[in-house]
Amino acid sequence: MSYRIGIDIGGTFTDFALLKDEQVILHKNLSTPGDRSLGVMNGLQTLAKKEGLTLGDFLGQCDAIVHGTTVADNTLIEMNGAVTGLITTEGFRDEVEYRRGFKEDIWDVRLDPPKPIAPRRRRLTVPERVLFDGSIYKELDESAVREACRRLKKQKVESVAVSLLFSFVNPTHELRVGEILAEELPGVPVSLSHQVLPRSPEYDRTSTTVVNAYVAPRVTDYLERLVSRLQEGGYRHQLMVMQASGGVMTKEYIEGSPIRVLASGPAGGVIGSAHVGGAKGHENLLCVDMGGTSYDMSLVLGGAAPAVAGWNMHHRNLVGVPMVQVETLGAGGGSICHVNNGEVQVGPASAGSEPGPICYGQGGAKPTVTDALLMLGVLSADAEFAGGSFSLKTEGVTEAFQAIADEMNAHHAAHNHSIHNHSIHNYSAEDAAFDCWRLVNANMIQAVRRTTAGKGIDPKDMVMLAYGGNGPAFAAVHADALGIRKVLVPKASPTFSAMGTLVAKPSIDEERSFNCPADAPDQEKLRSLWQELGERAARYFADANFPMDKVRATYQLNMRYRGQNWALTFDMHTAQGVDDLSFVNDSLGEKAIAAFNQRHTEEFGHVREGELPEIIGVRLTTSVDTPSPQVSKGFSAMEVDATPSKIRRANLGEGYQETPVFRGSDLVPGSQVTGPAIIAETFTTIVVYPGWTARVDDAGDYEMSK
DSSP: OOEEEEEEEOSSEEEEEEEETTEEEEEEEEOOTTOHHHHHHHHHHHHHHHTTOOHHHHHHTEEEEEEEOOHHHHHHHHTOOOOEEEEEETTOTTHHHHGGGOOSOTTOTTOOOOOOSSOGGGEEEEOOEEOTTSOEEEOOOHHHHHHHHHHHHHTTOSEEEEEOTTTTTOOHHHHHHHHHHHHHSTTOOEEEHHHHOOSSOHHHHHHHHHHHHHHHHHHHHHHHHHHHHHHHHTOOSOEEEEOTTSOEEEHHHHHTOGGGGTTHHHHHHHHHHHHHHHHTTOOSEEEEEEOSSOEEEEEEBTTBOOEEOSOEEETTEEEOSOEEOEEEESOSTTEEEEEETTEEEEEEEEOTTTTOOGGGTSSOOSOBHHHHHHHHTSSOTTSEETTTTEEOOOTTHHHHHHHHHHHHHHHHHHTTOOBTTBOTTOOOHHHHHHHHHHHHHHHHHHHHHHHHHHTTOOGGGSEEEEESSSHHHHHHHHHHHHTOOEEEEOTTGGGHHHHHHHHSOBEEEEEEEEEEETTSOOHHHHHHHHHHHHHHHHHHHHHTTOOGGGEEEEEEEEEEETTOSSOEEEEEEEEESSOOOTTOSTTHHHHHHHHHHHHHHHHHSOOOTTOOEEEEEEEEEEEEOOOOOOOOOSOOSOOEEOOOSEEEEEESSSOEEEEEEEEGGGOOTTEEEESSEEEEOSSOEEEEOTTOEEEEOTTSOEEEEO
C-alpha cells in the first residue's frame, strides 16, 4: 500500500486528506500554535492508527506529503517576524514607506498607515548606482556597506533585505553587499531582491524582499523542524510545500524564497475547487471557505484559477510573487461576538484553537460564532465534533450570550429605545446569538459583493462551491442573498484545502524583467532569459527526482502600452521539457502583438489603435502531473427522500422550529433532503435552508439547489 497525504494548517484546526488508491480519508485535529509541527505529527499518528500501522510503517509507505502552511500569514498578522533591516540605494530609503501613495480606503481620514516591517532607523542606504541597461554609473561604496552592517548589528537585526536599483538587470553590487553582510553579520539571513523578485518596479521588488526577510526565519525554522520530525518518524521522501501560486515544490526550493508560501493554504482550496468544479461541468465558481479563523473567497473562471504576479496587497504589504487571488475576511467559527457602543459586533478578533470557543471546553470565556451555532441548534452537544476529536459543551454558552443581551438591554434602556423589534429589557440570549449569526452572514455577503463587483462579475451567473469546517453551514443563505441558485459541497469540504494540495502540481513560476519594443524584440536576450529560467527549473525538478521529459513548460510574455502601470501576461508557447525555444524567431514580435491585443480586448474591451505595446518581461511556468483524487461527474442513482435520524429545535433564519437532522453516513447517492434541515457530516454540518433541496451525487458530494 502506498499513500499520499495533503496537510493544511489553519488557525484553529489542522486538516489532513489521505489518498489511498482512489479513496480519500479525512481527518482534523486542533492546531498547536506553540509548535504547529506537533499538530501535524499528532494527526499523522491518528491516521496511522486508522490504517492499523505504526507511525514508522505508515510514513515509510508514504510516497508524498504535501503541506500548506499559514506560518507566513500568521507572522504578518501578528507582526512577530524577525527584526528586519533594509539596505538600499542612496536616495531610496523611504520608498517602501511611501507605498506609491497607495491607501486602502482614500475616504478614511483616520486610517493609520501600516506598521513598517523595517522602520526608518533600520533602513540604511549606500552610495551606488546601476542604470536601466545594467551599466554601472557609480561604483559600490563598500566602506558604507560595512558601516551600515555595524549600525544594523547594534540594533540586533535578525534578518536583512537588500534591494538596489536595477539589480535584476545587473546583480553585481547586490551580490557584493550580500558577501559583506555574510562577513559582518555571520548567521543572519539575507534576502537579495534580484533573487526574490527579479523584476521592476523597484517598490514592488523592495516591498516583496522586505516581507521575505521578515517571514523567512519563521518559515525556515518551522519547515526544518517539521522535516526533522518527519524523518525521525520514518518518512523517506522530500516534503512538498504548497505555494501561493497554486503549485507545490520542495522545501529546498521554498527556502530560497519563503515568501512563496504566503496564503498557500487558501490557494490549495481554490485549486481543489477548480478540479472538482471542472469534473462536474461547472467552470465558473464562487469559492467560499469558512474555517475557524477566517472566511476566504475566490473565483474560478473558465475552469482555472491563474496566479497573478503584480499588485498583491497582503496584510497591507505588497507581495509581487505569483499568487492565486483570495480575499480574506476575519470571520470564522472562532470570531468573537461582543458589544461595542450599544451594537452587537462579530470579529475580527478570534478565539483560535487556544482557548477556542466556550463550547470547546478548553477555558474559552468569550462567545464566538461557533457558540452561536450551538445556541441556534445548528450544532449539538449530543453529537461528536470534528470527527470525534471531542464533544461540544453547553456550560457557559447561554450565560455568555445573556451577558451580551444584558449589556444591550442596559445600554438601550439608558437611551430609551428598543433593539430591533425587541422591547426594552426583553432582549434574550437567543436573540443575541441570532443577531451574531445575522451579522457574520452580512459581513461575508458584503465581502463577496465588493469583490465580485470590483471585477465586473455578477455572482448570479456562477455556482457556489463551499468548503471549510463552517462553510457548508452558511453557504445556502449566502447564495440566496447573492442570487445564486446552485451550491456544491464536496464530501471532502471540511479538509478541502488539504485535499487541494494533493490536486496541485509540482510547479515553478518565475519571471525576469527586460524592456524592448514588441515590433522589434531582442530575440537573443529573450531566448537567454527563458533559457536561464528553464535551467533553474530543471535543476530543482531534477533534485526532486522528476524526469525532465515529464516537465511541461509554458512560456509567457509580460506586455503593456507605454505609460501603463500594469502589464498583461499571456502564453506564447507550450512544450514538454524546457529546451524548446524554436518559437523565438522572426515572427515572435507579430505573434506577441496579436496575442497582446486579444488579451487587452478580453480584459479592457478595447485596443489602442495606432499604438505599439512594449515587452517588459518574460515568465516561465513549469509543472509535472502527479496522481490526484478522482471526482465523479454527476447523478446516476434514482432520487429517494432521505429519512431523518432525529428532530432538533433549531433556528435557521425563520425562528425556532422542530428541524429534521440527517446523518451524512446514512445518505447514499440519490438521497434527497428538503429544507429546512440539517445534515451532520463527520467533520462538518451542512444546513439546508428553507426553500433549498440537497441531493447526493455519485461521489457522495452534495448539490444544493433552489
